[in-house]
Amino acid sequence: MDFDLPVVADPSVDADLALLLEHRPSNISGMFxxxxxxxxxxxxxxxxxxxxxxxxxxVRDLGLTGSEAVLDLCSGTGEVALSLRRCGAAAVTAVDFAPEMLKIAESKARNAGIDGIRFICADALHIPLGSASVDVATMAFGLRNVEDPLAAIAEISRVLRPGGRLSILELSRPPSVVRRIYLGYFEHVLPWVGRLLSHHRDAYRYLPASVEAFPPPAQVAAMISAAGFEHIHVTPVSGGVAHCYSARKPKPEA
Incomplete structure (x- = not known):
């Protein structure tokens, strides 16, 4: 099965945006x-x-017990990492390839008085952790930004212990009426507001374009399965605007 992201062929997509949609790590990290x-x-x-x-x-659906070592991949500004510690994770490793995003995450942790989070600047395809070293892995709004989503999921499998859990949250293309409303918001409102907040115009065009280019939930679930996970559940939220993907790494047979 081919898991490559769709090639952007629309002639209205200019060269700068098309370059970002190639998901080269240096381009994407620089944009973020x-x-x-x-x-x-x-x-x-x-x-x-x-x-x-x-x-x-x-985070709530993970049902953390207080003993888990958790990897938060594509951690960004640390929202999930901080929530994981607040909800009982014993230790959190927050990994992201954009150093300025991680600086904000570290500042948030300091200001909130939250310890137990290790921040590491690294690519999702090369996680600097030992094999079978974490109990849970999370990724929120990051999978569509990596160069090779299947390879990233396989790398998560490597660092998870047998029986470890994976939980991914990602935006998706909603169906029918919800899709039309949301895409209208994406295409007309978000870029306009984005220009008011930042001078980096391409970033605010890339983010909705990356959602439109990302594979549908069934294909994402197939990637998770291809990476060796089992007990895969896909849950649409807010009318399919986003999806939660949960899975487990198999334990060796006795």
């Missing part, structure tokens, strides 16, 4: 660094204010 100071507000806009609810759902 350029909007780091505005990213949390952008997330509110991109999700129509629902992102905090979705993240809370992601």
């Amino acid at each position: 660094d350029s909007i780091a100071d505005h990213y949390d507000r952008l997330d509110r806009l991109l999700s129509a204010g629902l992102d905090e609810h979705w993240r809370s759902h992601l």
Whole structure:
């Protein structure tokens, strides 16, 4: 099965935006660094204010017991990492390839008096952790930004212990009427507001374009399966504007 992201062939997509949609790590990390100071507000806009609810759902459904070592991949400004510690994770490793985003995450942790989070600047395809070293892995709004989503999921599998859990939250193309409303918001409202918040015009065009170019939920679930996970569940939220993907790494047979 081919898991490559769609090639952008629309002639209306200019060269700068097309380059970002190739998902080269240096281009994408640079883009996120350029909007780091505005990213949390952008997330509110991109999700129509629902992102905090979705993240809370992601963390709450993990049912952390207080003993888990958790990897938060594509951690960005640290919203999920901080929530994981607040909800009982024993230790959190927050990994992102955009250093300016991680600086904001570290500042948030200091200001909130939250310890137990290790921040590492690294690519999702090369996680600097040992094999079978974490119990849980999370990724919120990051999978569509990596160069090779299947390879990233396989790398997560490497660092998870047998029986470890994976939980991914990602925006998606909603169906029918919801799709038309949301895409209208994406195409007409978000870029206009984005220009008011940042001088990096391409970033605010890339983010909705990356959602439109991302594979549908069934294909994402197939990637998770291809990476060796089992017990895969796909849950649409807010009418399919986003989806939660949960899975487990198999334990060896006795």
